[in-house]
Amino acid sequence: xxxxxxxxxxxxxxxxxxxxxxxxxxxxxxxxxxxxxxxxxxxxxxxxxxxxxxxxxxxxxxxxxxxxxxxxxxxxxxxxxxxxxxxxxxxxxxxxxxxxxxxxxxxxxxxxxxxxxxxxxxxxxxxxxxxxxxxxxxxxxxxxxxxxxxxxxxxxxxxxxxxxxxxxxxxxxxxxxxxxxxxxxxxxxxxxxxxxxxxxxxxxxxxxxxxxxxxxxxxxxxxxxxxxxxxxxxxxxxxxxxxxxxxxxxxxxxxxxxxxxxxxxxxxxxxxxxxxxxxxxxxxxxxxxxxxxxxxxxxxxxxxxxxxxxxxxxxxxxxxxxxxxxxxxxxxxxxxxxxxxxxxxxxxxxxxxxxxxxxxxxxxxxxxxxxxxxxxxxxxxxxxxxxxxxxxxxxxxxxxxxxxxxxxxxxxxxxxxxxxxxxxxxxxxxxxxxxxxxxxxxxx
Numbered sequence: 404x405x406x407x408x409x410x411x412x413x414x415x416x417x418x419x420x421x422x423x424x425x426x427x428x429x430x431x432x433x434x435x436x437x438x439x440x441x442x443x444x445x446x447x448x449x450x451x452x453x454x455x456x457x458x459x460x461x462x463x464x465x466x467x468x469x470x471x472x473x474x475x476x477x478x479x480x481x482x483x484x485x486x487x488x489x490x491x492x493x494x495x496x497x498x499x500x501x502x503x504x505x506x507x508x509x510x511x512x513x514x515x516x517x518x519x520x521x522x523x524x525x526x527x528x529x530x531x532x533x534x535x536x537x538x539x540x541x542x543x544x545x546x547x548x549x550x551x552x553x554x555x556x557x558x559x560x561x562x563x564x565x566x567x568x569x570x571x572x573x574x575x576x577x578x579x580x581x582x583x584x585x586x587x588x589x590x591x592x593x594x595x596x597x598x599x600x601x602x603x604x605x606x607x608x609x610x611x612x613x614x615x616x617x618x619x620x621x622x623x624x625x626x627x628x629x630x631x632x633x634x635x636x637x638x639x640x641x642x643x644x645x646x647x648x649x650x651x652x653x654x655x656x657x658x659x660x661x662x663x664x665x666x667x668x669x670x671x672x673x674x675x676x677x678x679x680x681x682x683x684x685x686x687x688x689x690x691x692x693x694x695x696x697x698x699x700x701x702x703x704x705x706x707x708x709x710x711x712x713x714x715x716x717x718x719x720x721x722x723x724x725x726x727x728x729x730x731x732x733x734x735x736x737x738x739x740x741x742x743x744x745x746x747x748x749x750x751x752x753x754x755x756x757x758x759x760x761x762x763x764x765x766x767x768x769x770x771x772x773x774x775x776x777x778x779x780x781x782x783x784x785x786x787x788x789x790x791x792x793x794x795x796x797x798x799x800x801x802x803x804x805x806x807x808x809x810x811x812x813x814x815x816x817x818x819x820x821x822x823x824x825x826x827x828x829x830x831x832x833x834x835x836x837x838x839x840x841x842x843x844x845x846x847x
Contacts, residue, residue, distance in 0.1 A: 432472035447799040450830030454795040469847040479778035480520025480800035485710035489717040511550025515835035517754040518802035521552040528560030528571035546829040555601025562605040563630035570749040581611035604650040606631035607641035620645035635668040649682035670703040681784040683710040686762035687753035693765035709777040714750040760822040801828040
């Protein structure tokens with residue numbers, strides 16, 4: 404039969420009257436599963452990845468619709484644990500509830516274009532009044548055509564070290580003794596039985612952190628270490644107390660030193676009682692040099708979590724030179740963003756799929772390793788069991804990508820670098836198709 408566009412499939416799905424759930428088969432793709440990238444199929448039903456053997460031999464059923472993917476990579480959807488905003492919206496400086504809703508909706512929709520199926524809106528150090536007013540409005544959500552899923556907030560501050568505040572407003576930094584009461588006075592939603600906070604970045608050297616870290620973990624909050632002057636011994640104690648993530652490794656922390664490697668030393672420490680430690684890495688070519696990316700990845704490839712640290716300038720149509728992050732003015736310098744009047748990096752303006760491509764080229768790692776750094780590892784860091792992979796029973800969150808030149812195939816077109824997003828799928832539903840998806844994702 405002649406191929407038709409995938410948009411035609413959606414029309415056909417609406418006309419389907421069968422009470423049976425639609426079974427979708429994506430074939431002729433390179434599937435990332437179990438740490439390997441192999442030619443194969445992905446079967447989906449009811450939003451979940453399906454085991455075709457059980458379907459054939461136990462249920463005696465076949466696909467309702469089959470896509471020919473023409474050699475594209477089928478990767479688990481990307482998950483971004485650190486994004487400050489995009490399209491001119493800053494999660495740390497909303498002025499009204501309506502702007503907060505509009506900003507979250509706009510950014511969630513945008514991220515689908517870059518293969519991101521779930522993310523953690525990140526709020527940098529802010530006033531107590533801002534936390535109290537706006538944190539309750541940033542609720543978790545499921546993904547779909549409306550946008551990527553919101554997997555909970557990443558609160559980066561205010562419990563950090565002023566000496567490593569970076570682009571954070573110093574007046575709002577709380578570097579006194581950490582107590583439960585002080586934290587609850589800012590993070591008011593933590594009082595809720597089902598709160599919306601997934602990650603808290605704090606400096607482990609602050610007094611009281613030994614008590615606060617396990618308390619946060621008990622509340623199912625991932626504690627991340629960052630914006631800190633911590634030495635290695637203090638950081639190791641924090642991990643033993645329950646911390647499991649490092650915020651943008653190498654940035655806003657003591658530089659690596661051969662006598663005391665500081666927080667950086669956690670990625671190879673043997674004193675963590677075999678507790679896993681994940682580390683955020685901004686692979687945009689500015690925040691971490693290619694050689695440094697290789698060092699980190701070679702030291703601990705299972706812990707790397709690619710993050711964009713994206714700013715409101717990311718994908719902003721109006722190419723302004725100055726914009727606001729929280730209460731700090733940020734300046735564009737070429738293709739990077741800095742605190743106005745300085746050379747201090749303030750965040751990223753690079754998409755997740757571009758970070759994957761850059762990391763792959765910089766580290767000379769495998770394609771699957773680069774993809775897992777943006778999918779499996781962030782899901783593991785958040786303790787999410789059914790996302791970040793395409794094992795049977797997982798959520799069918801998929802991004803279809805062009806393979807890099809070294810891989811071959813995939814009908815690469817002029818101007819494509821590899822890791823270009825062709826389509827994004829959330830729980831089995833196509834939620835985004837690029838303009839170049841024609842004749843690359845077709846119905847058989």
